[in-house]
Amino acid sequence: MIRTNITDTATSSLRTFGRVVDLSLESARGAVTDIATARFQWREMLSQSWYLVTVSAVPAVLMAVPFGVVISVQVGNLIHQLGADSLLGAAGGLGVIQQAAPLTTGLLLGGAGASAIAADLGARTVREEIDALRTLGISPVHRLVIPRLAAMMLVAPLLNVLIIFVGVVAGYAVAVGAQHVTPGSYWATFGSFATLTDIWISLGKALIFGFLVVVIACQRGLEAKGGPRGVADAVNAAVVLSVAAIIVVNLVATQIVSMFVPVRLA
Template sequence: MAGAEGRAGTGGLTRGAVRFAGDTLGQVGELFVIALEGFRRSWDIRAWWWEFVNQCWFLARVTSVPVLLVSIPLGATIALQVGDLAWQLGASSATGGAVVVGVVREVAPMASALLIAGAGGSAMTSDIGARHIRDELAAMEVMAVNPIHRLVTPRLWAASTVAVLLVPLVIVSAAGGGYFFNVIVQGVTPGAYLDGALSLLQLSDLLVTLFKAWVYGFITATVSCYMGMTCKTSPVGVGRAVNKATVVTFMLVFTVNYVVSTLYYVLFPSRSV
């Protein structure tokens, strides 16, 4: 009897794991379908232009001030840590290069993506989810209007565009915070800070950073719209979809960042001083 019960329990766990894997793969497939379908109608700009403008304005309005408030202390913290280590190694002139290169390559696209996901992505999910529970998406389909083309496509491009536009803001504010603490507080000369900042940077660093930001914005909008369109038809379902969208977006952004950064460092080795 005990052996039969053990086999039954093992079989139940196996079926549960298979069911979970099947549901996960199904959700990933639906996510890719929404992304590809939304991207496929990008050529029909007249159908989604004004929604794109509204979404860009909304995302810029809710992320511009927070990105400044995050980037300045973040750059200052990096500058303090790197500057202290550089002083111990007797290489204080390299502080500017280390700070700015780190900000340009990694901090700027990640900060942009996380703010887009936290402030803008949650709003996208709640908006699409509210439309879903009010059956507005179904009504659009009845009127022969594809909700993906009308709602998802402009959000994909708006999130990607604003994420790219936030990158220079992050770089300037973080580099400014690092400049203040390294030059004013720690006594590094302005010339050494700026020379070190420009000596290690390459044009490919900025291009890859902008590409990262565009991809992260695209991922954020895709996940947010998908979670809103597939949430349970209740206010609680919308709230859970917002939370799930933020968590999934962060996981995907960090994973994609690792892959892209690894490929970049292999294809474009760092410049030696």
């Protein structure tokens, strides 16, 4: 019995993963096709972008401040024991840019964004609006999924840049005010070690995390069933799966970056 349950769970998980991959490929191809044929839902995309900004901008700032402070304090204590206080700008800046900013972006979008998208599409599904669209010959992917995908791809890097700015400024304030690092040495080491490549890596991670979040949320929402309980289950699954996927992908991406793009002087 236990072996059967494990087998059924593994099979169901693989099938769900396959449907997520199919949806992601269909959405990517559909976005290119819609833009080329002038059928892209620009108004829906802008509406979803504005909603994502309103629900994530302020929490992003509130999360970026403690991330910058914690990194500055923890790394600063270690560096101070080694007698290399001038390197705090490099260590804190790289920590915020390469790890804290994309992770915070992904977690915020996975919480606020995924829950909103899954709830919206799940409610449409249980009310049979999705079936009505298919009956009318309208693809739910082109009408609903692709604009949300484009909105997430637009908001994710902007949110990432905001978190980088706030996190670095917060770390600088703590380093200069509480740890007595001179402003000149902080920015000098930050500029020496943090390169433009680090910014591109951070933006790339944010885009990947945003793509994972929106595809998982849309897939869970479109497959919701069972009334309000089903919508709640879809929202819960979307948030949990998004966060888990972000953590796993970030681990893999960090290892790949460490292998092929090592830290070096600018």
